[in-house]
Amino acid sequence: MMIEHDRIYHADAFDLLPRIDDGSIDLVVCDGPYGVTTNQWDRISDIQEFNLKLISIFAAKLKDGGALYLFGKPNCIDFIDYRPFLNLRAKIVWYQPSRLSQGRLNYTNNYDIICYFIKGDRPKTYNLDAIRVAQLVELEHRLRCERVPSVTNGKFGRTKFNEAGKNPGDVWGDIKQLTYKSKELVSRDALNTIQKPEALIERLIKASSSEGDLVLDPFAGVGTCPVVCRRLNRRFIGIEKDEQFVAAANARLDELQREEEGCLFNYGT
Numbered sequence: 001m002m003i004e005h006d007r008i009y010h011a012d013a014f015d016l017l018p019r020i021d022d023g024s025i026d027l028v029v030c031d032g033p034y035g036v037t038t039n040q041w042d043r044i045s046d047i048q049e050f051n052l053k054l055i056s057i058f059a060a061k062l063k064d065g066g067a068l069y070l071f072g073k074p075n076c077i078d079f080i081d082y083r084p085f086l087n088l089r090a091k092i093v094w095y096q097p098s099r100l101s102q103g104r105l106n107y108t109n110n111y112d113i114i115c116y117f118i119k120g121d122r123p124k125t126y127n128l129d130a131i132r133v134a135q136l137v138e139l140e141h142r143l144r145c146e147r148v149p150s151v152t153n154g155k156f157g158r159t160k161f162n163e164a165g166k167n168p169g170d171v172w173g174d175i176k177q178l179t180y181k182s183k184e185l186v187s188r189d190a191l192n193t194i195q196k197p198e199a200l201i202e203r204l205i206k207a208s209s210s211e212g213d214l215v216l217d218p219f220a221g222v223g224t225c226p227v228v229c230r231r232l233n234r235r236f237i238g239i240e241k242d243e244q245f246v247a248a249a250n251a252r253l254d255e256l257q258r259e260e261e262g263c264l265f266n267y268g269t
């Protein structure tokens with residue numbers, strides 16, 4: 001069976017992934033099990049070995065220079081050797097200061113890790129201008145930085161301040177986790193461990209893919225990545241083994257299509 005694009009397969013990822021052509025994927029967004037919750041799908045005895053297996057599979061599926069974003073807890077790739085497969089470029093900290101901090105014998109974890117890998121030495125796509133964030137520096141501080149000798153004597157060129165904003169860096173505290181009050185939450189069931197904010201997935205997709213590129217989301221949940229792909233004109237292959245989540249994801253895609261058709265209709269009349 002040919003794998004079609006722009007649909008979410010109701011399947012186990014490990015059954016479907018072998019059927020995807022090697023070297024055909026531009027970007028993988030892998031928001032799968034973290035191995036920490038009591039959800040049935042999250043019960044993984046050795047999350048590091050699980051992730052290593054995924055990394056080896058994605059390495060084959062990616063084009064040269066293609067990117068993988070692997071979500072997890074801070075230890076999600078500890079003590080495994082992923083280097084034969086992919087290059088780790090960054091560990092992005094997705095910081096959630098509002099998480100309840102109830103630890104008694106340790107510091108409560110209040111961030112997730114998004115491991116950014118690429119296949120080969122150079123990313124084929126890194127659209128920095130699409131993901132710049134506001135430069136929160138005071139004018140006085142900025143002027144002071146511009147007056148330092150390394151800038152004024154021309155050795156390092158002009159100041160690096162960019163009116164369009166700065167690189168978001170590798171600690172992201174500006175995108176909040178969804179709460180039960182969030183408008184985009186599809187249901188209470190999807191809270192916290194499941195549904196990710198569209199803004200978070202959007203940043204990954206904008207940075208590491210271009211229009212028309214093929215994005216693989218092997219653990220699609222309620223379809224955040226497919227929805228963002230469709231909005232940004234990326235093709236996608238989604239896989240999700242929970243039937244209800246597949247239905248919720250398809251409902252979101254249908255809703256988006258209705259909105260887009262409505263816009264076209266209003267525009268045309």
Ligand SMILES: C[S@@+](CC[C@H](N)C(=O)[O-])C[C@H]1O[C@@H](n2cnc3c(N)ncnc32)[C@H](O)[C@@H]1O
Binds near residue numbers: 220224
């Ligand atoms: C963290 S959630 C993904 C959430 C998604 N990013 C979203 O925003 O909706 C992980 C998902 O992986 C699914 N899953 C876990 N193991 C799977 C497998 N082997 N094959 C396919 N889906 C799986 C779970 O059912 C769950 O919906």
